[in-house]
Amino acid sequence: MRDSAWIGIDFGTSGCRICAIDLSGNIIAQTKQNLPADPHPYPSPKQQSYYLFEALTDLVKQIPEFAIDSISIDATSGSVMLCDSQGNPLTEMLMYNDQPASLASEKIAEKAPINSAAHSPSSGLAKLLYFQLTLALPEKYYLLHQADWLAIQLGATPGMTDYNNALKSGFDVVANHWPGWLKSITPMSVLPTVVAPGTVIGKLSEAVMLELGIKQSVPPLIKAGTTDSLAAFIATGANRVGEGVTSLGSTLVLKLICKTPVFDAQTGVYSHKLGNRWLCGGASNTGGAVLRHFFTDEQLITLSQKIDLKQSPPVYYPLLKPGERFPIADPNYPPQMLPRSAEDHLFLHGLLAGIASIEKKGYQYLQPLSATPLTSIRSVGGGAKNPVWTQLRQSLLRVPFESVEQTEAAYGSALLARDGLTLFQ
Ligand SMILES: Nc1ncnc2c1ncn2[C@@H]1O[C@H](COP(=O)(O)OP(=O)(O)O)[C@@H](O)[C@H]1O
Ligand SMILES: O=C(CO)[C@H](O)[C@H](O)COP(=O)(O)O
Incomplete structure (x- = not known):
């Protein structure tokens, strides 16, 4: 009998990463498909499906001696689209940092409880209302989060999502239901059924198994996923009250x-x-997307080495366009990256210090609000590998930094595929 493998898929801003683990949690295969870099538009739903299949086919080829037990997908949070009753896209995918319409946010402001996660003009709910306000939609249509769309491509039952992806679409995660106030702004029939991450939501279809080259009699299960930053959180192993995880990916x-x-x-x-x-x-x-706008990953390494941490960096608020979500929620908040230093490493120093200051301010807000002192930080995402930035952040944040063995969201999703939420019970 073949050993079992569990697959985690992370569909982020910059790429689709996939990893497979065995029963002991060892990585037995991994692959990555980069997405077209900014300023290209983010791939359409169909293109995303193409990249997913390319990457998954590559991964499956690496593990012919394993039987795939289950697959789980994480994707960017707050990125949504609509599909028809057959699961065909009716819209493009509006991404997490799109702020489509003030009219939609005004409607939410009127009806939602004051602190709902759906208030942001970039929330999934704001995008749903924007689609409803601007498009001629058929009688039956459904809201999909990015992870839902990708799971359906593999054979998951349409109309299901996990409670992490549902949060920014208005789901009340405390009461565990879609709240009644939503009825006054959207037909409830367009909203998916919400399950816990790790719940079985389908199995790979025969056609998909054929396309991916998966040869086994029992089809792999598809388990509900989560958001990209939560998958990275799961990968770190953080589990105790007071432990913090900072994601230094495209966003902070x-x-x-x-x-x-x-x-x-x-x-x-x-x-x-x-x-x-x-x-x-x-x-x-803010986050790595701003760094990538100015520098390649190679330049980030070489320029970081030139930074003198004893020098005072220029004071910046790095953003690619106006609009901030946290720790200031202001759709018009302006970028501040001027004057640009004459030397690139000084400019980069200012950007890294600016992002670190936002991180510090963020934890300063979170601790009193939650009455939870921050005891340690684990860092994940592309920026976590930069030792100069780590040093800069450590001197600013002044809490112990825990080293992390696994920093990839795809690994967290593979754990979700294997264990569900048992780690957090
Ligand atoms: N050496 C580095 N220092 C700082 N940031 C880096 C470095 N290398 C890559 N990054 C940043 O990491 C980001 C990609 O991280 P990743 O976790 O893959 O993001 P995402 O999952 O959001 O696509 C890029 O935006 C890039 O700017
Ligand atoms: O910037 C983002 C890219 O996906 C998301 O908003 C980020 O993942 C945070 O969302 P969540 O806390 O729901 O995971």
Whole structure:
């Protein structure tokens, strides 16, 4: 009999990464498909499906001696689209940092409880209302989060999502239902059924198995996934109240394990649930995407080495366009990256210090709000590999930094495929 493998798929801003693990949690295969870099538009739903299949086919080829037990997908949070009753796309995917329409946010402001995670003009709910306000839609249509769309491509039952992806679409994760106030702004029939991450939501279809070259009699199960930053959180192994995880991916995302959920629309703070743990946090629009706009990954390494941490860096608020979500929630918040230093490494120093200051401010807001002192930080995402930045952040944040063995969201999703939320019970 073949050994079992569990597959985690991370569909992020910059690429689709996949990893397969064995029963002991060892990585037995991994692959990556880069997405076209900014300023290209983010791939359409159909193109995303193409990249997913390319990467998955490559991964499957690497593990012919294993039987795939289950697959779980994480994707960017707050990125949504609509599909028809057959699962065909009716819209493009609006991404997490799109702020489509003030009219939609005004409707939410009128009806939603003051601290709902759906208040942001970039929330999934704001995008749903925007589609409804601007498009002629058929009688039956459905809201999909990015992870839902990708799971359906593999054979998952349409009309299901996980409670992490549902949060920014208005799902009440504390009461565990779609709240009644939503009825006054959207037909409830367009909203998916919500399950816990790790719940079985389907199995790979025969056609998909054929296309991917998977040869086994029992089809792999598809398990509900989560958001990209939560998958990275799961990968780190953080599990105790007070432990924080900073995601330095395309965006800066903070999570702090706390005792009770907190929501604060003013500062863009919301809480996710994982089993019986609560994680308060927020997602900024700053992050690695700003660095990548100015520098290649190779330049980031060489320029970082030239930074003198004893020097005072220029003071910046790095954003690619106006609009911030956390720790200031302001759709018009301006970027501040001027004057640009004459030398690139000085400019980079200012950008790295600017992002680190936003991280510091973020944790400063999260701790009193959740009544939880931050005891340690684990860092994940592309920026976590930069030792100069780590040193800069350590001297600013002044809490112990825990080293992390696994920093990839795809690994967290593979754990979700294997264990569900048992780690958090
Ligand atoms: N040496 C580095 N220093 C700082 N940031 C880096 C470095 N290398 C890559 N990055 C940043 O990491 C980001 C990609 O991280 P990743 O976790 O793959 O993002 P995502 O999952 O959001 O696509 C890029 O935006 C890039 O700017
Ligand atoms: O910037 C983002 C890219 O996906 C998301 O908003 C980020 O993942 C944070 O969202 P969540 O806390 O719901 O995971």
